[in-house]
Amino acid sequence: MTFPEKDLKYIWHPYTHQKNMVSPLMIASGKGSLLIDDNGNEYIDAISSWWVNVHGHSHPYIAKKIYDQARILEQVIFAGFTHKPAVRLAEKLLRRLPKNFAKIFYSDNGSTAVEVAIKMALQYSVNNGQLKKNIIAFKDSYHGDTFGAMSASYRSIFTKAFDDKLFDVVFIDKPSKGNIHKIKQQITPFKNNIACFIYEPLVQGAGGMKMFDPEAFDELLAFMKQEQIICIADEVMTGFCRTGKMFASEYMTTSPDIICLSKGLTGGTMALGVTGCTQDIYDAFVSDEPSKTFYHGHSFTANPIACTAALASLKLLERKKCRKKIERILVQNKKFAERLRKSSYHRKIKNIRETGTIVAFEVITEQGDSYLNEIRDTFTPYCLKHGVYLRPLGNTVYIMPPYCIKKAELKKVYEVIELFLNETGTIPT
Numbered sequence: 001m002t003f004p005e006k007d008l009k010y011i012w013h014p015y016t017h018q019k020n021m022v023s024p025l026m027i028a029s030g031k032g033s034l035l036i037d038d039n040g041n042e043y044i045d046a047i048s049s050w051w052v053n054v055h056g057h058s059h060p061y062i063a064k065k066i067y068d069q070a071r072i073l074e075q076v077i078f079a080g081f082t083h084k085p086a087v088r089l090a091e092k093l094l095r096r097l098p099k100n101f102a103k104i105f106y107s108d109n110g111s112t113a114v115e116v117a118i119k120m121a122l123q124y125s126v127n128n129g130q131l132k133k134n135i136i137a138f139k140d141s142y143h144g145d146t147f148g149a150m151s152a153s154y155r156s157i158f159t160k161a162f163d164d165k166l167f168d169v170v171f172i173d174k175p176s177k178g179n180i181h182k183i184k185q186q187i188t189p190f191k192n193n194i195a196c197f198i199y200e201p202l203v204q205g206a207g208g209m210k211m212f213d214p215e216a217f218d219e220l221l222a223f224m225k226q227e228q229i230i231c232i233a234d235e236v237m238t239g240f241c242r243t244g245k246m247f248a249s250e251y252m253t254t255s256p257d258i259i260c261l262s263k264g265l266t267g268g269t270m271a272l273g274v275t276g277c278t279q280d281i282y283d284a285f286v287s288d289e290p291s292k293t294f295y296h297g298h299s300f301t302a303n304p305i306a307c308t309a310a311l312a313s314l315k316l317l318e319r320k321k322c323r324k325k326i327e328r329i330l331v332q333n334k335k336f337a338e339r340l341r342k343s344s345y346h347r348k349i350k351n352i353r354e355t356g357t358i359v360a361f362e363v364i365t366e367q368g369d370s371y372l373n374e375i376r377d378t379f380t381p382y383c384l385k386h387g388v389y390l391r392p393l394g395n396t397v398y399i400m401p402p403y404c405i406k407k408a409e410l411k412k413v414y415e416v417i418e419l420f421l422n423e424t425g426t427i428p429t
């Protein structure tokens with residue numbers, strides 16, 4: 001049996017229809033923004049392998065740090081024990097996070113970072129004798145695949161099979177100039193009983209790369225703070241310069257109380273989750289009463305190799321060279337978005353938008369806007385054939401490249417998209 005045949009026989013892949021599944025592409029290696037298959041074909045990874053890879057694949061500096069750490073200490077229980085990579089990383093993150101942040105809690109991935117955040121907010125209320133029960137989130141939100149994270153995510157095809165098992169969440173509209181009053185009204189009936197508000201700042205990822213206005217959002221955040229609602233910024237996708245700044249929360253003047261980080265945290269090399277919180281949140285857990293303890297942890301909490309990878313990735317992010325690359329992507333993306341807006345594709349695509357290193361638009365098809373839109377079944381193979389890897393969310397096409405992507409590579413990504421659009425028919429109006 002070949003490896004692809006064995007894969008089909010033994011493995012169940014995520015987010016993949018199993019019926020009539022085609023054999024997945026066998027990737028042999030990665031270098032910079034390129035993925036290289038078993039036959040030596042190269043593909044530009046234009047979505048950073050599910051938004052995690054920020055410095056390119058198999059980065060030699062991060063790889064070396066991982067190797068060195070693996071030979072010193074690969075893993076140790078994180079209750080009653082600690083280690084330098086975890087302490088250094090916490091110190092470094094707290095220096096970069098908004099000033100009000102005081103503590104770092106480690107976990108394994110984006111979903112666990114969110115679980116921790118929600119549990120912190122709920123128990124904060126219990127520990128303070130408030131017993132606030134409601135949680136607020138945005139429509140179209142996505143916060144992960146574990147049950148708490150799924151509950152906080154907008155009900156969709158992803159959650160359908162479990163909807164009756166998910167806890168209730170109040171879903172509010174996304175902010176825009178002029179609708180803040182309406183959103184406040186949506187919140188008012190629950191006002192005195194809201195434990196937290198969880199949100200993806202500025203860009204909602206899996207919900208369809210939906211983007212919103214920082215100014216209007218800032219007004220909403222200020223209102224939440226005024227109502228003493230704990231604000232949880234889920235920066236699992238937006239963190240580490242995805243939106244241009246280190247954290248998307250930096251675009252607003254009101255800081256969150258809790259922040260969730262993962263994906264780009266380790267440069268996309270290792271699984272690691274971080275939930276940061278303020279001193280006030282933490283203080284609610286410091287008590288003589290054992291029931292006020294935060295009873296949460298994972299076997300691999302603060303894995304030393306993952307913490308080391310994160311330290312290495314942060315070091316690369318701090319380099320001027322990296323900053324320049326990000327700025328170049330921002331400029332290139334802006335120009336591309338403008339070109340699309342002015343182009344003759346206006347009957348084929350809509351909602352062209354960009355924030356930081358992300359550009360997105362919807363392809364207009366008869367199936368409408370949906371994660372199940374079948375355009376993906378033709379679009380992804382088409383791009384692969386032309387040496388580019390893109391994986392639309394239904395009919396939402398987006399680019400989210402690693403920051404090391406070369407100017408010419410990003411140009412090629414745009415060209416392949418345009419080639420596809422040129423060859424696609426418009427839907428009758």
Ligand SMILES: Cc1ncc(COP(=O)(O)O)c(C=O)c1O
Pocket residue numbers: 109110111112114142143144145200205206234235236237238262263
């Ligand atoms: C905003 C956001 N939160 C949480 C998650 C879940 O992260 P993970 O897939 O690492 O569990 C994701 C994943 O895409 C995400 O985009």
